[in-house]
Amino acid sequence: MIKDLLNDKPTKLFLIFTSFFVANALIAECIGGKLFSLEKLLGLPVHTFTLFGQTGLSYTLTAGVLLWPLEFVMTDIVNEYFGPKAVRRISYIAVGLISYAFIMFWVAMSVPADSWWKGSKADAGIPDMQNAFSSIFGQGMWIILGSLTAFLVSQIVDVTVFHKIKKRTGEKHVWLRATGSTVVSQLVDSFIVLYIAFKLGNNWSWQRVLAICLVNYSYKFVVAVVLTPVIYLMEHRIERYLGHDTAKRMKAAAMGKEHPLEEPVPGI
Template identity: 70%
Template sequence: MIHQILKDKPTKLFISFAAFFVANALIAESIGTKIFSLEKLLGTSPANFKLFGESGLGFNLTCGVLLWPLEFIMTDIVNEYYGPRAVRRISYTAVALIAYAFLMFYIAMGVPPADFWYSTGVKDGVPDMSKAFNSIFGQGMWIIFASITAFLVSQIIDVTVFHRIKKFTGEKKVWLRATGSTLISQLVDSFIVLFIAFKIGKGWSWQLVFAICLINYAYKFTMAIVLTPVIYFAEKRIENYVGHETARKMKLAAMGKEEE
C-alpha cells in the first residue's frame, strides 16, 4: 500500500501540500504574538493617519501576516487540483493541530520551571526566563479562539468563492478566481479576528475595530495582488511534475467533472 502511495505523484504532491499548509499555519500562529512596524521595516516615516475618528494609526501588524498570504495561495492551488473537499480536509487538520499545539503551550507554561532556569537569560537581558516564556506563548484565549475561528471561516469562504468564479471562467483567468477568492476571504479573516479577540474580548470600539481591520486588510490586499504570479509559477511546476495530461484530469476531478 505504502509503495503505491509513494509512486503516485498526485498523492505525494498532496501530502507535501498538506504538510506545508499545516506547518505554515502553525508557525504563523506561533509568531503572531509579535507586532512589527511595517514603516520601520521599509525604512519610512510612521504613517500617522486617521480612520473612523481614530488618530495616530500606522501599519503595525502581527508577524503572522508574513505567512498567512502563503496559506491562501496554497488554498487556491489545492482547490485547483484537488477540489474543495481536499481544502476542507487540510483546513480541519490545521485547526485541530493548532488547537493541540496551544494546549501543549499552556501545559508547558504550567509545568514548574527548574530553579536555575529563571536566570539563565540574564546575560542576554532576560532576568526571568519563566516569565519570558509565558509571555511569548501565553496568548489570551480570546485571541486563540478568534484566530482559529477566522482561519476556518475564511478558508470555507475562499473555497466557495473560488469554485463559483471557476464555474463561470472555466480554465481561463486563474488570476481572477485565485485573487478574487483571496481578497474576499482575507477581508472576512481580518474582521473576525478583531471582532472576537478585541471587540468581544477587550471591549474595543467599533471605530477602532474597523480602522485596524482596514489597515490589516490593506496589507493583505496588496500581498494578494503581488503574489498572484506565484499561482502561475506553481501551476507550471505542478504540470511539469505530474505531466500535462494528469494535471488536466486532476483539474476536471477537482471540479467534479468526468474526463472529457
C-alpha cells in the same frame, strides 16, 4: 501497497501541500505575538493617520501576516487540483493540530520551572525566563479563539468564491479566481479575528475594530495581488511534475467533472 501509494504523484503532491499548509499555519500562529512596523521594514518614515475617527493609526502589523498570505495561495492551488473537499479536510487538520499545539504550550507553561533556568539569562536582560516563556507562548484565549475561527471561516469562504468564479470562467483567468477568492477571504479573516479577540474579548469600540481591520486588510490585499504570479509559477511547475493529461484530469475532477478521454482521478 504503501510503496504504490507513496509513488503516486498526485498523492505525493497532496502530502507535500498538506504538510506545508499545516506547518505554515502553526508557525504563523506561534510568531503572531510579535508586532512590527511595516514602514520601518521598508525604510520609510512612520506617519500616523486617522480612520473612522480612530487616531494614531500606522502600519503596525503582527508577524503572522508574513506567512498567512502563503496559506491562501496554497488554498487556491489545492482547490485547483484537488477540489473543495480536500481544502476543507486540510483546514480541519490544521485547526486540530494548532489547537493541540496550544494545549501543549499551556502544559509547558504550567510545569514548575527550574530555579537555575529562570535566572539563566539575567545577564542578557531577561531576569525571569519563565515569564519570558509564558509571554511568548501564552496568547490570550480570545486571540486563540478568534484566530482559529477566522482561519476556518475564511478558508470556507475562499473555497466557495474560488469555485463560483471558476464555474463562470472555466480554465481561463487563473489570476481572477485566485486573487478574487483571496481578497474576499482575507477581508473575512481580518474582521472575524479582530471582532472576537478585541471587540468581544477586550471591549474595543466598533471604530477601532473597523479602522484596524481596514489597515490590516489593505496590506493583505496588496500582498495578494503581488503574489498572483506565484500561482502561475506553481501551476507551471505542477503541470510539469504531473504531466499535462494528469493535471487536466485532476482539475476536471476538482470541479466535479470527468475528463472525456480519461478515467477520473480518485478523490483524496
